[in-house]
Amino acid sequence: MHRVAVLAFDGISPFHLSVPGLVFGRIGTGREQDAPYRVETCAEQPGTLSTPAGFDIAVRHGLEAVDRADTVVVPSWTRRRALPEPIRAALHRAHDRDARIVGLCLGAWAVADSGLADGREITTHWSAAAELQRAYPAVTVRADTLWTDHGDVITSAGVAAALDCCLHIVRADHGSRTATELARALVLAPHRSGSQAQYIPVAVPEPIDDDPIEHAMVWARTHLDDAIDLDTWARTALMSRRTFTRRFRERTGSSPQQWLLHQRVDRARLLLESTDATMDRIAAEAGLGTGVNLRHHFRRTLGVSPAVHRATFRAGREVGRAG
Structure with a gap:
């Protein structure tokens, strides 16, 4: 069982603290017994911690939970607050033994202060x-992405993006099918494309009924196996090609072509994990044309070949059935 330690502190937001338990431990979904992770909340000193919500929380575990964890999550932090030395040391010990360090939202401050992302x-x-x-000039801070994943260190944007990041980790560990099923149970998008750049100028997006870009995105997802040219796609939003491209980037943080490619790679990933179809067949169904194109874009996007990805998750399914 993969162990996740979630680091709490006095004054932590209950929402931020709940995100790792909800996604990794499925706490509150009624399916906690099916969770592929064991989640433990810990603190520098176990005991009662205050929250800004008007109630306190009791934390039973100390930093020994970090020492036995495979993933350590800092779900939030206080700006300009230096890491206490015991927490810094615990994070370094965990990283030294190849545990994954995750900073959600302002938890990136703790990651930056630890020096692990220099x-x-x-x-x-x-x-x-x-x-x-x-x-922290030793790190490069991105304000235009939902998360950054280096394998050993992962950080995310704020609030809802913490959910996206945790789902991304589930997808990386257990495949698209598991992540999609969990997202459905949580009534979340299984993979929210784009970036937080779309939220910087306008904090609240337009309602979906008035959002032609959203309708165009839905249309594209149902036509991934077709050749989608930009002019035809723009017409589904009743826009010119130039206006559509500009509005799409404002809405998602990426170009239409980049967004479409990621959707096709995601479709290919799901087919690799859930079917025995040939590479050429998967490429055709995902709209990537040929097996050669599939291999090129899959490796470029995900850093691994389609064959290796399929073998990894096939082995995981066999282990699950054996268990």
Whole structure:
């Protein structure tokens, strides 16, 4: 059982603290027994912690939970607060034995202060990015992504993006099918494309009924196996090609072509995990044309070949059935 330690602190937001337990432990879904992770909440000093919600929480575990965890999650942090030395040391011990370190939202501050991300990119809530960059020049702070995944260190943007990031981790560990089923139970999008850049100028997106870009995205997802040219796609939104491209980037943070490619790679990933279809067949159903194109885009996007990805998740299914 993969162990996840979630680090709480005095004054933590209950929402941020609940996200890892909800996604990894399925706490509150009625399917906790099916969770592929064991989640433990811990603190520097176990006991009663206050929250800004008007109630306290009792934490039973100390930093020994970090020492036995495979993934350590810092779900939030306080800006400009230095890491206490016991927490810093625990994070370094965990990282040294190959545990994964995850900073959600302002938890990226703790990751930056630990030094574990020096020389690399991290992500945090867009409103805190500039301040975080000034405070920790050894890292490069991204304000335009939902998460940044280096394998050993993962950081995410704020609030709802923490859910996206945790689902991303489930998808990486257990495949698209498991992540999609969990997202459905949580009434979440299984994979929210784009970036937090779309939220910087306008905090609240337009309602879906008035959002032609959203309708165009839905249309594209149902036609991934077709050749989708930009002019035809733009007409589904009743826009010119130029206006559609501009509005799409504003809405998603990426170009239409980039977004479409990621949707096709995601479709191919699901087919690789759930079918025995040939590479050429999967490429055709995902709209990638040929097996050669599939291999190129899959490796470029996910960093692994389609064959290796399929073998990894096939082995995982066999282990699950044996268990």
